[in-house]
Every structure is written in C-alpha cells, then in structure tokens.
Amino acid sequence: MPEASANIGVVGLAVMGSNLARNLASREGNTVAVLNRSRAKTDELVAAHPEAGFVPAFSYEEFAASLQRPRTAIIMVKAGGPTDAVIDELVRVFEPGDIIVDGGNAYFPDTIRREKAVRETGINFVGAGISGGEEGALLGPSIMPGGSKESWVTLGPILRSIAAVAEGEPCVTHIGADGAGHFVKMVHNGIEYADMQLIAEAYDLIRRGTGKTPAQIADIFADWNTGELESYLIEITAEVLRQTDAETGRPLVDVIVDQAGAKGTGAWTVQTALALGVPVSGIAEATFARSLSSHPEQRAAAAHLPGPDALRLAALAQGPEGVADEDAFIEDVRLALYASKIVAYSQGFDEIRAGAAEYGWDIDLAAVSRIWRGGCIIRAQFLNRIADAYTTTPDLPVLLAAPYFTEALTRSQTAWRRVVIAAAQSGIPAPAFSSSLSYYDGIRADRLPAALIQAQRDYFGAHTYRRTDKPGTFHTLWSGNRTEIEAEDTH
Secondary structure (H helix, E strand, O other): OOOOOEOEEEEOOOHHHHHHHHHHHOOOOOOEEEEOOOHHHHHHHHHHOHHHOOEEOOOHHHHHHOEOOOOEEEEOOOOOHHHHHHHHHHHHHOOOOOEEEEOOOOOHHHHHHHHHHHHOOOOEEEEEEEEOHHHHHHHOOEEEEOOOHHHHHHHHHHHHHHOOEEOOEEOEOOOOOOOHHHHHHHHHHHHHHHHHHHHHHHHHHHHHHHOOOHHHHHHHHHHHOOOOOOEHHHHHHHHHHHOEOOOOOOEHHHHOOOOOOOOOHHHHHHHHHHHHOOOOHHHHHHHHHHHHHOOHHHHHHOOOOOOOOHHHHHOOOEOOOOOEOHHHHHHHHHHHHHHHHHHHHHHHHHHHHHHHHHHOOOOOHHHHHHHOOOOOOOOEOOHHHHHHHHHHOOOOOOHHHOHHHHHHHHHHHHHHHHHHHHHHHHOOOOHHHHHHHHHHHHHHOOOOOHHHHHHHHHHHHOOOEOOOOOOOOEEEOOOOOOOEEEOOOOO
C-alpha cells in the first residue's frame, strides 16, 4: 500500500475531474491522490502532468491508504447511480471523521438522502456545487459546499485554495447543512437558464428588428459588456456571434440547429419552486423555451399558423413618431434585458430563501451573491449590488425593493414595455421578457384578481376565503341561500 502522502483525493478523471485535480495540485500545500474506474485515464493524467506530483491509485484500498487523515475525497462522476456506487466504495474503505465530497450536479434531495446515510457511519458527506465548467475547474471555480461545520474545518482551506477570486475574496463559502450546497447550485443553474434565454431574445429582437448581422450585433454586446450589463454571458455572446463557420463561411450561429439542450437543473429549479410556492416565472419560461425549441415536429406542423404582416415586422425598430431609430430601439432592448435580468436573480434568491426556511438551512444570501462574482457562469458586475442589498437588509422581502434595483427598474420599465409590445405586435416570441414584466407588474400591484379565483374555489370546492374588512375565515352557501357563514380555513 502507498504511503499516506496526499491531503486530498479526486475520484473520476473525465475532463471536469482531471481539471479539478490539476487545479488542486497547482496550489501550494496540496498533494493529490487520483483514482478512476479505468486505469488508462489515471495513467494518462499522471503521464501528461508530471509537474502535478499526483499520487495514482488503482483500487479504493490504495486510494484510502494514500490519503492523510482525516481522509478527504472529491467525487467527480456522473450523477445518479455512478455517484452512489463510488460513495459505497469509499464508505467501505474510509473511517469515521473522513470526508466524502460530491462535486457533481446532484439533485439536492439525493444529497440530503446520501448525507443522512453516510452520517450514520461517522463519515462526513458534503454535497458541493461547482460552477464554471471545464475552465473554471482548472483555473478557479465558484464552489458551493454544504455538509457539516466539522467537515468545513478541514475542507475550507482546500476549497479556498482552488476557488476563483473576486475582489480579493475566494468564491467559496459554507452554504449550510446537508443538501444546501447542491440546492444553491441548482438555483444558480436556473438563473443561468433565464439569463441565457433573455440574451437570446435580445439578440433575436435586434436581428429581426434592424436586420443587423451577427457580427454587427456582436459589437453591440461587446459595448454592453462595458457597462451595467457586464457579465461572462454577455462577453461570450459577443465572441459566439463573431464566429464564422469554416466550411460555409456563414455566421456559426446560422448553421447551428435551433434546438437547445438541457441537463435538467432548470427543470429541477422550477419543480422545486412550485413545491415551495415561489414564483420563478422567468426561469420557468426559459426552461419551457428550450423545450419548445426541441420539438421540431410540432413547430413544422404549426408553421402555417397566421402571424402579423411583413410591414409590422419591418416597422419594429421605428420610434414613437414612426421614424426608424435603430439606436433607440437597441437601447430599449438593453434596458429590457437589464430589467428582466434583475427579475431573474430576484426570483432565484427568493427560492433560496424559501428553501432555507423549508429545510432548516442558515443561508447567507449576501455571501452567496459574493461567491457568484467569479468563476461561475452567471458572474456579473451587478452581483456586488445584490451583495450590498442583502448585507444592508438581510431579511429583504424581495430584491426588487432594494433602492439600487428600484432605481434601475424605474428608468428601464418604459423601454421594457415598448420592447414587449413590439415583440407581441411583430410576432416575435419573447417569453422571458414578457413573463418577467408580468411578474414585475404583479408584485407591485395594489390588488390582484386572485380574489375572484378564491371566490371560484369557494363556489365549487368550499375552499373558504378571508375578507378585507374583518378577521376570520368564511364560506358562502352557494348551492343554498347564498348566505355567508364562518368556516374552518381550508386555503
């Protein structure tokens, strides 16, 4: 058996696992043990990177023997059954006090289940969300670990050593117990879905409304990236739109099939929000938009359905006086994108707060926003503003109410409305823009038509209602003489 020389180990050496192992090995004080199901990948990694000083293992027994106590291992394998299989093997060779970290995109209820089962053996289990893709894994990701405070004592310094750094701070913090880390990573991905859909809608509106080429729109996005929309996703959008297909000479975006894939985290975010009773309409519409794009047979069958005439589409970029004003239209789209983006983040943080209350997690929303400033896919300039808002008012009921965001929405909302109107009149789908605006109007409304819905529920199901003018719960005898009686609350 090898000597216990490594302070951290990685199981699973596909691209993400290999890059994370290399990141760990490049940091002072870390010696990394590596193990993969197939020996070839281990041999390949060790041979390709002799500078890393990896400690290779070819069995779980060798892997455990190579780790210093408390043994700490990060699993980077496919979510689901493969993760459970690796956990079982590590539990077999580890001892009480050791730490198993799942760094994959696990569904948080699975993490809660695994943490409970592993805890009974005396071993610590940590579900850690890791964002940033292959590049982040190698150069510095944003890391969202859950698990026990005990495990964080050992794990914290290791994760801080490899995390991205934003404004001098490592992009990692202990999120909370059991599944909290994977829960927050799930919501991060849901916000990512919304952000990407909003950017795609902005591109589509500008292209159809002005006739600009992808390369010209790339310049617009590059300019936007110098202001309040500065973010990783805006930056890479400009790069993607400039890319030319080597084979055809056409813009690459024009030769890619318009069907967006998904790994499931967006759907998990929406399903969980429904269970928690939290409206995440922007994230939901972004998720549904991907689903719609992936049904070409339905789209082909519906292609003959009527839409607005060509004159309406041609007039999309005209100003209020009917005079073409492309610059004004593009600025409207920018403001609509920023406003809708604020809504997406606000809804995501609402879900995190609701999840924390439901599962008993003590999640610092300001800390979450700070660790998203670097390394992760949704890193953006305005996350500093979100951190400021939750630092100033930790129990802020809704992010939109923070002064900075209220001001931003105040100056954006007229343009936002013009863009949504223009999209609807021109027959251009803009579900994320539209639903975000509807949410904004709903949450600021003095009174909603939900009173009618509650009366309907009482009529057909005796679900009761409350009144605005006196306390108590009531039911109208709809099938009788229609008098009102006091009733037990069945909301």
